Amino acid sequence: MAVLLQFDFPFPGPFGEEMTQALDGLAHSIAAEPGFLWKIWTENAAEQMAGGIYLFDTAESAAAYAQKHSERLAGFGITGIRAKTFAINEGLSKITRAPGC
């Protein structure tokens, strides 16, 4: 069953179009991760935060990616990383028109 992985962390930028340019290569790399289905990239310039909402095909692939990505972010000097995994309640999500589940 697919697993939702929720990441957020303090982030000094860049945000917006500059973020898109800076992380284009990383995005293509993430798109090729084992078990990866999709990621929504999140950012909040006012609160200096960023993160992502991911779907993976199994708990194992989500856990492997969470460890890899946490280590990569730490390598960028980022601290305060929060990573949580969840199952999706499909019945309720259908009622609320959830995409991609």
Add this chain to the structure above:
Amino acid sequence: MAVLLQFDFPFPGPFGEEMTQALDGLAHSIAAEPGFLWKIWTENAAEQMAGGIYLFDTAESAAAYAQKHSERLAGFGITGIRAKTFAINEGLSKITRAPGC
């Protein structure tokens, strides 16, 4: 521009199919909120957590819902509620096949 709202909180259950049954009415109510676009319902029985990933059409509609839902959860006796709003980086999200953005 659409705003992603990320909610999570300690939750004692019910989970899974029982959660679907118990919260069916709430889900239909949420689907009719002003500015609401979609919600993915998240749950983690092992860690006793639940939450949701929402998309709203404006920051104002997301903020109004976040306040209403936080008060509702508090009314259920839930504490430790975490609600964060983010913009979506659309360029990066397209590369990673994000749905519904």
